[in-house]
Amino acid sequence: MHETQQTRQQFTGASKYVLDEELAQIVNISMALEMPLLLKGEPGTGKTMLAHAIAESLNMRLIVLNVKSSMKLVDALYQYDTLTRLNDSRFGDSNRDVSNIEEYIRMGKIGQAFVSDERVVLLIDEIDKADSDFQDDMLDVLDQMEFDIIEIDKTIRAKHRPVIIITSNAKKDLSDPFLGRCNFHHIAFPEPEMMRRIVQVHFPEISAELLDHTITAFYRMRDFRNVEKKPATRELINWIRALKADPDFQVKDLVKGDIPYLGVLFKKSPDYAIARNMVSRMRL
């Protein structure tokens, strides 16, 4: 029904996000097929950023549902604010109509995406945190594009089918029916070449020298063995930011094998100890 509008809207990338062609195409196909796109990949590969980038480039509003382990599906759909209603009925000092339950229904994130007047991007972040019941029920809702509000016996239908991006860190395997209803992409960790472009997007004025040496050092450190949480894009960017902020830092320190601010890159104490050890060995 929004066919023409959709085919016209093509996703090509956004100002702060470096996109490879393959991913752009997958995003476009998922939009055209009206299927949720499930993105998996290590932390720091830009899964969440992608949704922001799509919203930016298509000029759509972004609604983010941060999934938590304790979350129930209904929380994502709507909330019936009983407490306010109770208070209203006791004190009677608001202008809401206590007998009208609808006034106490608040839309959750999925609900907001459904009732929005224009098409939105709905990011369901870290779906793997929730239990599998939540996941399956949610997919039902997203399939049907409608849900019922039991308290007032009303069905909410999506005015426009949102562009749905789901991310997962793969802590748990998602169920087969869930996977069956999504398109899937796995974002691999960026290759050094790609990483250069990513860093350049964040630091347009960075010198080629600093860029070269930080990236070389970064990939070397990612190769340290026995490290549980490898530094990712986010750590690299923060690290470069730290290096640039330090007036005493010079690029030639990196060449010598001095790695300042190791703690920005390795955030777990056993990892930090291993890294410090390895770095001191590199220097020799």
Place this chain on the structure above:
Amino acid sequence: MFTDFFYLLKDVGIPVSPTSFLRLQRALSMGLILSLDDFYTAARSILVKSERYFDLYDQAFAHHFKGAELKDPEAFELTEVAKAMLEQWLKNPKEMSELLGVDEESLKKLTPEQLIEYFLERLKEQTEEHHGGNKWIGTGGTSPVGHSGYHPGGMRVGGVSRNKSAVKVAMDRRYRDYSQMGPLTQAQMGEALKRLRNMVPVGPMDEVNIDKTIYQTMKNAGEIEIVFDRSLRDRLKVYLAIDNGGWSMDPYIEVVQTLFNYARAQFKDLKTFFFHNTIYDYVWEDPARFRKPLRVDDLIGHDPETRFIIVGDASMAPYELMATDGSIHIEERTTKPSFERLRDIAEAFPHSVWLNPKMEVEWEYTRTIGAIREIFPMFELSLDGLEKAVSHLMKKN
């Protein structure tokens, strides 16, 4: 359209569903897919639902659209790389021989075929020695072979560049690392750790949480809602026995130890023991198997709820397992044949598994593996195997 391809994917073991195939047809009929490149990406994102199967998909794709042989992965890569090395050698023999650390003259005498053979040998050596992923055929190193170093036959080994056809991308097999086949490597550590996270006991939801119940009831405006919590269970004790004798086990010892040490916090107690080939009267707490022996008879008295995990290739001469005095170490005199010892352990610890870095297909060729499998449930030391082993260890009975 592309029905053959669909069945090929099914045949190679990718779980593809007819629904998703129909969806692919829809994408085709909507005119979204205009080239083979588009098809590669679209079909993968629609049909394949886990990165574990991306590698298989790449192989199947290359096979179907290019006729590339579906080869045993190891052989495929080695020949490609060896060819690349030959080309490099032809271009610059000096540099190549320096990198290999051999005399240029001695290599010059070889015919191209002999050279390929020679390179293959060298590569095999290298892969064996550096299974944990060091720099020889690695990424970004100074080695002439591999990613960012040299492009064999005009194609890169890995990388993001998309200035090439989908078939070539597929042939690159960028997703090899995510494939679940093959023994556990350092690179898969994170994933493996997630498998271990399931080793926590779960009680039923049968304890009333008074605070939450009051809160929920208030929230429901007085409508009583009782909230249940899981009853707490004690964390597990884990004993890890590692075969650290012999070079065949070397690549895995570190992986396994790091793995369990990282998971340590979730266990009540984690002890590591060492043995060589199989267990006789003693296991050792020190890797040198010298200073701290522990009698197996003492071990057997420990808490039977302990999870006992043995890591070893279970490959040895049959007498080592069956004979009363089977140990190959002259100073180790034993009173019972090893297989009886193993049986004692299996009885004392009902929750026990044997993890074998040898892949399951090879098991039937070694007699001792068969014998030990009768005593312990055996699983591959791979992501899949680990997952199965954990679920076996967590079974109620």
